[in-house]
Amino acid sequence: MSNPYKTRKGGATVTVFAPYDCGNHCPFCINKGEYSDTSWFDQDKIEESIKLMDSITPECDFVFTGGEPLADRRNLQKMIDLIPGTHRLFINTTLPVFDGQSKEDLIEFTEHNKDKLTCINISRHMQHYVTETPDSYLAELKCPVRVNCVLYKDYPAERLPEYLDRWVGFGIPVQFRFDYTATTPENLYDREHDPILADLNKIADYTGLDGCRMRCGFHFDYKGLELTYHKTLPYSTIVETDPEDGITYDILYDIVVKQNGEIRSDWNEYVLDIEAYKNVKYEPYDLHIIEGDLEHTTF
Ligand code: SF4
Numbered sequence: 001m002s003n004p005y006k007t008r009k010g011g012a013t014v015t016v017f018a019p020y021d022c023g024n025h026c027p028f029c030i031n032k033g034e035y036s037d038t039s040w041f042d043q044d045k046i047e048e049s050i051k052l053m054d055s056i057t058p059e060c061d062f063v064f065t066g067g068e069p070l071a072d073r074r075n076l077q078k079m080i081d082l083i084p085g086t087h088r089l090f091i092n093t094t095l096p097v098f099d100g101q102s103k104e105d106l107i108e109f110t111e112h113n114k115d116k117l118t119c120i121n122i123s124r125h126m127q128h129y130v131t132e133t134p135d136s137y138l139a140e141l142k143c144p145v146r147v148n149c150v151l152y153k154d155y156p157a158e159r160l161p162e163y164l165d166r167w168v169g170f171g172i173p174v175q176f177r178f179d180y181t182a183t184t185p186e187n188l189y190d191r192e193h194d195p196i197l198a199d200l201n202k203i204a205d206y207t208g209l210d211g212c213r214m215r216c217g218f219h220f221d222y223k224g225l226e227l228t229y230h231k232t233l234p235y236s237t238i239v240e241t242d243p244e245d246g247i248t249y250d251i252l253y254d255i256v257v258k259q260n261g262e263i264r265s266d267w268n269e270y271v272l273d274i275e276a277y278k279n280v281k282y283e284p285y286d287l288h289i290i291e292g293d294l295e296h297t298t299f
Contacts, residue, residue: 011057022068045261208292
């Protein structure tokens with residue numbers, strides 16, 4: 001660690017990489033390589049790390065990602081059971097069904113965890129990168145659900161209305177995502193040269209913008225459906241000098257628990273200094289509404 005830590009009130013989001021692979025090969029995926037060899041994975045260590053992070057920041061957000069968290073829902077359940085209801089809890093998944101996991105099993109899983117699950121974010125891209133279960137399955141889940149769709153390189157813009165009409169009938173909000181490996185501080189809030197923003201403005205009504213140092217969301221209404229265009233930087237530490245105390249801090253947004261349980265302070269290889277994090281300085285969360293009336297939308 002080069003600087004003392006600072007983070008937002010409640011603590012940085014803790015993203016846990018589930019120790020199970022997905023069966024997909026999305027071209028923009030930077031995690032897939034880590035799942036080619038599972039011999040270093042360690043669920044027991046991950047569970048220890050979840051408990052540790054809960055003890056340091058008992059109100060932080062937890063996110064399970066992968067790989068595929070729902071490739072082994074029984075072991076996922078063990079990890080969820082370690083997370084008290086003081087946290088918001090998200091799962092990023094493709095909602096897989098396979099021998100040994102039916103639609104009914106997934107519905108039962110969400111019913112069982114409905115008081116804990118803040119939202120399940122389900123990947124459904126315009127190009128078919130992931131194996132998809134029927135859209136109707138998403139609507140049957142017993143917790144809030146959102147669809148995530150990466151608009152990658154030459155996405156078929158002319159098919160955006162057709163894609164969105166898929167979800168209007170189910171009332172499932174959609175989050176379009178810019179390829180975050182291409183996001184920079186310069187283009188994060190850039191409206192003039194953003195082709196995705198231009199495409200969305202043609203088909204949906206802009207309702208507002210929220211954002212912080214690290215990420216932003218342009219909000220739209222499409223036939224009554226909540227639609228967000230999300231951009232985030234490829235790293236999650238901002239180095240900044242506090243004008244009040246003159247100290248330069250590493251401001252942490254995302255803490256990452258790797259498949260072997262190692263806790264990192266960012267998406268890179270930096271290991272979190274646990275003792276330093278126990279003494280982290282808190283600041284108010286800088287994510288705020290910049291434009292529009294977004295009080296009722298989901299950030
Ligand atoms: S489904 Fe997720 S983890 Fe799997 S290849 Fe696609 S982006 Fe990567």
